Amino acid sequence: MIELLQKVAEVLAEYSEKRLAVGVSGGRDSMCLLHAVLHCGVVKKENIIVVHVNHCLRETADGDEAFVREYCKQNQVEFTAKRIDVKSYAAANGLTIEQAARDLRYGVFFDLVKSGKADVILTAHHALDNAESVLMHLFRGTGLDGVRGIAKREKTVRPLLNIYPDELDEYVQKNGIKFVVDETNLIDDADRNFIRINVIPLIEQRYRGAVRAVNEFAKECDGVCDYLDDALDLSLITYDGGAVLVADNALSTPLAARYVRKALEYFTLTDITREQITRVTELAHMRTGAVVQLTGGIEAAKEYGCVALYIPRMSYDGETPIKLGVNLIDGLAVDIERSAAAPREAAGRCVDLDKLQGAALRFRRDGDTFTPFGGGKKKLKQYFIGNKVPKRLRDRIPLICRGNEVLVIVGMQIADSVKQTDKTVNKGVVSPRW
Numbered sequence: 207m208i209e210l211l212q213k214v215a216e217v218l219a220e221y222s223e224k225r226l227a228v229g230v231s232g233g234r235d236s237m238c239l240l241h242a243v244l245h246c247g248v249v250k251k252e253n254i255i256v257v258h259v260n261h262c263l264r265e266t267a268d269g270d271e272a273f274v275r276e277y278c279k280q281n282q283v284e285f286t287a288k289r290i291d292v293k294s295y296a297a298a299n300g301l302t303i304e305q306a307a308r309d310l311r312y313g314v315f316f317d318l319v320k321s322g323k324a325d326v327i328l329t330a331h332h333a334l335d336n337a338e339s340v341l342m343h344l345f346r347g348t349g350l351d352g353v354r355g356i357a358k359r360e361k362t363v364r365p366l367l368n369i370y371p372d373e374l375d376e377y378v379q380k381n382g383i384k385f386v387v388d389e390t391n392l393i394d395d396a397d398r399n400f401i402r403i404n405v406i407p408l409i410e411q412r413y414r415g416a417v418r419a420v421n422e423f424a425k426e427c428d429g430v431c432d433y434l435d436d437a438l439d440l441s442l443i444t445y446d447g448g449a450v451l452v453a454d455n456a457l458s459t460p461l462a463a464r465y466v467r468k469a470l471e472y473f474t475l476t477d478i479t480r481e482q483i484t485r486v487t488e489l490a491h492m493r494t495g496a497v498v499q500l501t502g503g504i505e506a507a508k509e510y511g512c513v514a515l516y517i518p519r520m521s522y523d524g525e526t527p528i529k530l531g532v533n534l535i536d537g538l539a540v541d542i543e544r545s546a547a548a549p550r551e552a553a554g555r556c557v558d559l560d561k562l563q564g565a566a567l568r569f570r571r572d573g574d575t576f577t578p579f580g581g582g583k584k585k586l587k588q589y590f591i592g593n594k595v596p597k598r599l600r601d602r603i604p605l606i607c608r609g610n611e612v613l614v615i616v617g618m619q620i621a622d623s624v625k626q627t628d629k630t631v632n633k634g635v636v637s638p639r640w
Contacts, residue, residue: 210369210377214239215246217365222248227257227315227324232270232386235330237277238374239366241383243328244281251283255324258287259311263303263390270386277384288314299503304396312359319361331356332366332374337420338401346397347480349463351431355424370417434464443469447599449516457490457513469515473504489513495597509596516598525568528606530559532639533567539639540567540604540616546633554579554619559632561624565608569601576612577622586612593618606636 218226228243230236240256243249258274260267271287278285296306318324336355343352356364366374378385394400409416442456443465450472456465466486470478485498489508496508500515507514522536533540544559574586590600595618606614613621617638626633 210238210373211242211246213368214242214365215248217363218243218246218248221326221363222250223253224325225253225255225323226326226328227255227318228328229311229315229330230256230258230274231330231388232258232274233330233388233391234374234378234383234385235332235366237383237385238377239328239330240277240283241381242365242377244283251281255284255286255318257315257318258285259314260287260289261292261307261311262289263292263307264388266386266389270388273386286318290314300501302396304398316361325361327359327362329362329364330366331364333368333370333421334402334406334417336367336424337417338398338406340420340424341401341405342397343479345401349467349478349480349483350427350434351467351478352480353424354428354431355421434461435468437461438464438468440468445472447596447602448519449514449596449598451509451512451514452486453512454490457487462487462490470500470504473515473517474502486513486515497597505598507596507598510594514596514598518598519602521601522569523571525566525607528562528565528567530634535567535569535604538602538604540606541635541637541639543635543637544633545635554617555635555637556626557614557620557624557634557636558626558630559634560630562606562613562634565606565613567604567606569603570605570612571610573610574605574607574612575610576615576619578619579622579625581622586615589615604638 226243226249228236228240230240243254244251256274256278258271260271275285275287290307290310292303292307292310295301295310296303299306301309315324315327319327339356340353346352356367377383390396391399392403394403406417413419438461439456442453444451444453450469452465452469456462459465463483466483467478470482470486479501482500485500486506489496489498489506490513492508494508494510498506500506503517505516505518507516524536526533526535528542530542530544533542542559542562545556570586575583576586576589577583578589586605587600595603603618604616605612606616611621611623613624614636616636617640620636
């Protein structure tokens with residue numbers, strides 16, 4: 207079918223000198239894509255690497271891998287396969303099997319790009335897949351972006367996105383392309399399968415051309431979303447301390463949902479639902495410290511003048527005796543050095559090194575107290591609140607302690623008990639390396 211080849215050739219024209227990683231499961235769609243890439247006359251065979259991801263979910267999975275491997279051998283195309291443990295990943299991250307498989311699959315693809323083995327990823331998503339995504343997002347509850355269709359991904363090209371199943375069937379028949387059948391695609395347990403098997407055929411019976419109409423609608427929404435994104439003030443979205451911060455000013459505008467979506471895209475391009483966006487925008491009107499859980503392990507917290515989005519780190523309860531030089535704790539480095547610098551030149555860092563003897567480096571614990579330089583004794587939590595330190599950061603600020611007495615909050619302040627005086631012999635400074 208010359209038309210399909212022409213469409214693929216037009217899409218790939220700008221990638222003719224690039225190294226292409228083609229995702230091939232062995233099914234009809236991906237085998238059509240691979241055949242078209244090999245025969246469109248645009249890409250050199252030596253610039254193609256076929257990637258098969260074995261999800262290890264079916265008894266026939268190994269046979270599918272062998273099928274693709276043999277096809278590549280016969281056609282002298284580079285082949286690589288990767289086995290992934292979808293079930294364990296889904297259970298560990300609270301995802302559906304479908305979501306987990308997708309995340310791990312793209313992880314394999316992008317590892318090839320990161321390693322320099324490929325410049326661009328090709329996937330076999332076609333027009334029906336796109337329409338399914340629009341309907342699935344709409345039924346789940348989505349904002350305007352959800353009805354744009356399949357989410358765009360950096361370094362990802364979908365040459366078949368404007369190709370419909372009848373065109374693929376004709377291409378397969380005319381070119382004698384063999385493929386394998388994933389029997390799980392015939393079961394309507396997953397959302398996408400339910401829509402493909404039950405919803406779309408019923409709609410098409412009543413409204414001829416409904417799938418094409420959905421795709422045209424998605425294209426229009428795509429243009430509107432781009433227009434609205436151009437209106438965003440991106441200075442209201444910042445990155446700090448491992449979190450993406452959305453200013454309260456952004457969340458009080460009619461474009462609040464778009465600001466939240468843009469911020470969430472730092473973590474994921476998929477599964478951003480209207481419910482998640484609403485939960486984040488509502489935080490802007492809650493008390494400081496309020497936290498909500500989002501999917502994918504993401505948390506959102508109301509902070510001072512903003513809402514922070516982040517993935518919490520596991521707490522670390524270890525400690526290490528301090529020493530002169532570099533001190534390490536859970537990936538963070540703290541310098542303790544001799545220095546004659548005057549306290550006014552290094553406020554919050556100048557210490558009497560002799561007063562730190564026997565202390566240890568750790569993170570905060572229940573019962574910690576702090577007597578700031580020139581201040582009175584208080585609970586460490588009260589000090590953090592008074593200095594507007596966000597909750598998400600409090601467990602990641604290194605402390606030099608003796609028992610429950612905090613002597614130095616690294617990068618912030620020293621305790622009055624370790625300050626330098628006229629009698630100080632061993633002067634030093636404590637400094638963070640981040």
